[in-house]
Each structure stands twice: as structure tokens, then as C-alpha cells.
Amino acid sequence: MRAGELEFRLRMAILTAIVVLGFWAPWAGPWTSPERISTLWWLTHGLGSISGVTATAPLVNVIGAILALIGAVLRVWGTAYLGYLTVHNRHMQAGSVMADGPYRYMRNPLYVGAWFTMAATALIMPPTGALLTMVLITVFYLRLTLGEEAFLAATLGQPYSDYIVAVPRFIPSLRSSLPKAGNKPHWLTAIFTELFPIGVFLTLAVLAWRYDHLLMLDGILWSFIASLLARGLMKALIPTLAFAAFFSVAWGWFHMYWPKAALIAFGVGLIVQAIFFGAQRARQSQSV
Numbered sequence: 001m002r003a004g005e006l007e008f009r010l011r012m013a014i015l016t017a018i019v020v021l022g023f024w025a026p027w028a029g030p031w032t033s034p035e036r037i038s039t040l041w042w043l044t045h046g047l048g049s050i051s052g053v054t055a056t057a058p059l060v061n062v063i064g065a066i067l068a069l070i071g072a073v074l075r076v077w078g079t080a081y082l083g084y085l086t087v088h089n090r091h092m093q094a095g096s097v098m099a100d101g102p103y104r105y106m107r108n109p110l111y112v113g114a115w116f117t118m119a120a121t122a123l124i125m126p127p128t129g130a131l132l133t134m135v136l137i138t139v140f141y142l143r144l145t146l147g148e149e150a151f152l153a154a155t156l157g158q159p160y161s162d163y164i165v166a167v168p169r170f171i172p173s174l175r176s177s178l179p180k181a182g183n184k185p186h187w188l189t190a191i192f193t194e195l196f197p198i199g200v201f202l203t204l205a206v207l208a209w210r211y212d213h214l215l216m217l218d219g220i221l222w223s224f225i226a227s228l229l230a231r232g233l234m235k236a237l238i239p240t241l242a243f244a245a246f247f248s249v250a251w252g253w254f255h256m257y258w259p260k261a262a263l264i265a266f267g268v269g270l271i272v273q274a275i276f277f278g279a280q281r282a283r284q285s286q287s288v
Contacts, residue, residue, distance in 0.1 A: 002146030004123065004235040009090045009143060018136045022122060023217070025129030038213035039130040047110045053206070060123075061208045068120035068201035074113025075194040077102045080185035084112070084193050084234060092148055094155035100183040104176035107169050111141045117197040120204050124216045147197060195230050199223020225262060241267055 029036045081101035086093045102109035106245040118137045120129035152160045191258040203219030247265035
């Protein structure tokens with residue numbers, strides 16, 4: 001049941017496809033249909049009609065914000081100790097056993113944090129889309145977890161086996177008997193890297209009170225774009241700047257519909273990346 005190397009390498013694309021399917025949910029009716037409602041709206045009115053409690057809407061909003069906050073805290077906390085290059089590497093990494101920060105209390109804080117972030121995001125999807133998304137996300141994160149743990153056990157050997165015995169997989173322990181490994185957190189890099197869960201929290205904590213699921217959807221999408229730009233700036237500065245410049249001109253100056261502007265800008269970024277890295281490879285071959 002564990003994920004292999006290819007599945008791990010394509011995890012971002014797979015997760016994006018699952019979330020897009022959850023939001024799209026073509027079986028829930030046309031996108032502009034008035035019958036198409038968010039899970040947040042469905043829970044608010046459904047629980048209210050069952051319980052007769054008029055304060056259901058604020059309660060659901062608070063629960064959504066708490067889910068998003070847990071996700072953001074775990075993602076930022078875990079990334080601060082593990083590091084950007086390890087968290088977002090295309091390949092499984094195994095340096096040494098991480099026994100600092102949240103890893104002293106649970107083995108997979110990043111996957112747990114991502115699950116809570118996805119649970120909060122699913123509140124903006126149609127109910128059936130949200131249910132499908134959470135089932136697929138749960139199975140996929142479990143596969144990734146089992147795949148990584150098998151890789152780490154085979155690579156690190158007995159130290160990781162001892163770590164498995166001492167630290168639970170998902171449900172955190174309240175106390176840790178592990179000695180600290182001495183790794184220092186990099187908070188600024190972690191915050192910059194984890195803009196998406198932070199944006200999801202802000203969307204649920206602020207925009208949810210407007211009770212406009214399309215506005216919240218915009219908040220989620222902008223958070224995702226900001227996250228991609230942040231990661232791009234850390235990995236491929238020039239193509240990312242080309243994307244940002246073209247998107248700004250197309251959306252701000254020519255008033256192009258922003259998803260279309262983002263799609264075209266993404267294509268421009270890919271072209272610039274191909275030219276830039278092609279020139280780099282050419283210079284390297286000449287130097288050799």
C-alpha cells in the first residue's frame with residue numbers, strides 16, 4: 001500500500017489534481033448553478049435545521065479556522081526544522097533522524113498538517129466533492145507516509161527503528177523522552193515556504209464571515225499562487241520573475257481575467273525557464 005519513488009516525485013501534481021476534482025465536482029451541477037453550495041454552507045444550514053441552534057454558522061466558521069490553524073502551525077513548525085530543500089525535494093531524503101521540534105512528538109507532522117489544511121480547504125468545496133477529496137487525500141497521505149518510512153528504515157537502519165518505537169506516527173504524544181538533536185529552526189524560510197496553509201487559515205478566519213464561497217475560493221486560489229511564486233523564487237528566480245511580470249501586466253494593465261492571465265503567464269515562465277536553463281547547459285558544455 002505504500003507509495004513508490006514515482007508517486008512521491010509526482011505528489012504535488014497528484015494532490016493538485018485531487019483538489020481540483022473536489023472543487024470542480026461536475027456531478028454537483030453546473031459551476032454557476034444556484035443549487036451548487038459549499039460544504040460550509042451545507043453544514044451551517046444542515047446542523048442549524050437539525051439542532052435548531054441559530055449560532056451554528058459562527059460555530060462552523062470557528063471550527064474551520066481551527067482546522068486551518070492546526071494545519072498552518074504544523075506545516076510551518078515542521079518545515080522550520082526539516083528545511084525547504086528536504087520538504088519540497090522531488091526525491092525522498094534521508095540524512096539523519098530528526099528529533100527536534102514537532103518530530104519529537106510525532107513522526108509525520110507535515111503530512112498531518114497538510115491533512116488539516118486540506119480538511120479546512122474542503123469546507124469550500126461542494127459536499128460530495130469534499131467527501132471524495134478527503135477520502136483520496138487520506139489514502140494518498142497514508143501511502144506517502146508508509147513509503148517514506150520504509151525508505152528511512154532501509155537507509156538509516158537501527159536509529160530510525162528506535163525512533164519509530166519512541167515516537168507515534170500521527171497522533172502526537174504529550175511528552176517526549178528523546179534527547180534533542182540540536183537542529184535550529186529557520187522560521188522565516190518556513191513561513192515563506194508555507195504560504196498556502198497560512199493563506200487557507202486567513203481565508204477561513206477572515207473571509208468565511210462574509211459567507212461568500214466564491215470569495216473564499218478566490219482566497220484559496222491566491223494562496224496557492226503565492227505559494228507557487230514563493231517556491232519558484234527559491235528554486236528558479238528568473239522564470240518566476242518572468243511569470244510575475246507577465247501576470248501583473250496582463251491582469252492589472254490589460255484587465256485580463258486572472259485565471260487566463262495566470263495560465264498564459266505560466267506558459268511564459270516555462271519558455272523562459274527552458275531558454276535560461278538551455279543557455280546554462282550550453283555554457284557548462286563549452287567550459288568542459
